[in-house]
Amino acid sequence: MKKFLLSVLTVSTILVGCGGGQETGTGQGGSADSLKIIAAHNQTSPDNPYHDGLLKFEEVAESNSDGAIEVEVHAGTLGTEESELVEKLKLGAADVVLVSPGFMSATGIKEVDLFALPYLFESYEHWETVVDGEVGDELATIINEKSNNDFKVLGYWTAGVRHYYGKKPLESIDDLKGMTIRTQTSGVVADYWKQAGAIPTSVAWGELYQALQQNVVDSAENAYPYYIQQNHHKTKNGIYTTETAHDYTTRLLLVNGKKFDSLSDEQKEVLLAAAEASVEAERQSLYEQEEEYKQQAIEDGAQINEIDRTPFIDIATPLNEKAAQNMGIEDLLQKINELK
Template sequence: MTRTLTAALLASVALAAPAFAECEVTLRSSDTHPDGYPTVEGVKHMAERAKELSDGRICIEVFPSSQLGEEKDTIEQTQFGVIDMVRASFGSFNDIVPEAQLLSLPYLFRSEDHLHNVMDGPIGDDLARAFEARDLIAVAYYDGGARSFYNSQKPIASIDDLKGMKFRVMQSDVFVDMMSALGANATPMPYGEVYSSIQTGVIDGAENNWPSYDSSGHFEVAKYYTLDQHLMVPELVAISKTRWDALSPEDQQILRQAAEESEPVQRKLWAEQEKASEEKVLAAGSEVIRDIDKTPFIEAMAPVYEKYVTKPEYRDLVKRIQETE
């Protein structure tokens, strides 16, 4: 995998050399989503600001559509310093940064405003230190929306409707346990394999937010979308610690400022994309199930919390999140 990604990066360097020839520092950033997606555009805005603030010295080249690999692989390569930057869901870091698992606990966040207040405050700073201990420098927290279930078989209006169904989840233990607690069967697999797996019946469905349900084309093969909003998982933009440590303090500050300024831009784009995606999939004939009783879903999560909120510091973090206004 390292050789493959290194070869891809060398090829990209050759192709992009003329455009970035005048840059003293060039960072290559990976994203699994397609060009134009809010997370991709957020990093592009960070790139624009970094170039402006550095008078053209710092350039960030964004590779969307999993050009450098799927999220799990690109995260590992960013840790090793093969890739400079990665934008990925917090859920994809669950097996790397233990604290990240806590943010994937179902129904932990009450709303998007609640999530923003948590990530933009002292808790976000504490999480950044946890990532640094795993050779990743967290520079921005983006919106990932609320994740809900979609499938190709039937409308899901209650927890009983999930029993025995096969759902793709991210390659993370907490997501597997969440599905088990709901009585469904979890199938971890890369994001890029979901469409064909639903189409061929390998799985019944998956779970994601409005823009991902739309941009992936999954609504074409999974027409039933249930707005249970079980997860609000933030997105992370991280830089390889190896690459970060090689930068001057001035350049580090420029990148932090550019990343921070990109957050409200990405969040605004996200809200706009959610609305547009909802309109698109409804027009295409998707059936959206909105009026469900979430109480049984929430109560079913008790064993998941018991399994992952085990240490005093974890219980304290969850308590701090829940008490944040």
């Protein structure tokens, strides 16, 4: 992670910029004396890794700036949909946000869907090697350039390993046939679930508990810390979890670079240090919570089983290759595969 953040500081196209109420003072060098940053994620519960990461960002930024930089953290209060947060980032109503590759690709940057490909990563070690290395740097540059400096990547977070959960366990891939599953309804992720036999269905995250309880959807997919916190495993259609491990998720810590690329070097250094600390804090929190919430699910009566993932991977491999070709980033996919 340090390598990535150092490259962010060095390369002008990745320099951090943040909005909010900046007041210019008369200190040495003419740098701003104060800066307020609005940082937001879409999870309504503060007991999750996103919140832990942003609280660490707040702590380090305020401490290292002796209080000159103020960070205001919002847990779902600026929007429970990532599309809302992306729009607020563009408009300047938020300065630091967490988004998934799927929502970023909806802004016209198709290459970011690379990190959403199913079975792209085989372990957390593999994932960290990729996002903290050359591939992560290259994708960050693509995002910055193609967004016309609207978006800059400050770091890569994770939302855990995603698994299937639904009204019945999966004993084989054939059990997915005809089942509705709450997931992305377009793009590579949707294509994958369709080929696996399921029917991708759109349900807002905040409405998913009710949708599972009332049989609106048969199933969903997510990581333990997120759907267990929302008690999805206690719903009629959320009792059974099958550990498909189809996605070691990537989340993007973004800032709006267009507004404030002119921040002082001191401010940039403070914010980059805060970003580095937040990355480490969020990942550690997630890794710990995955086991914690899996055990909670078992104690609550959820049924968890493993499955042979080979048929799932066999579907994903050609889809990933085709997607990378369509995005013009076959070289990045090759680099990821070579790091396994």
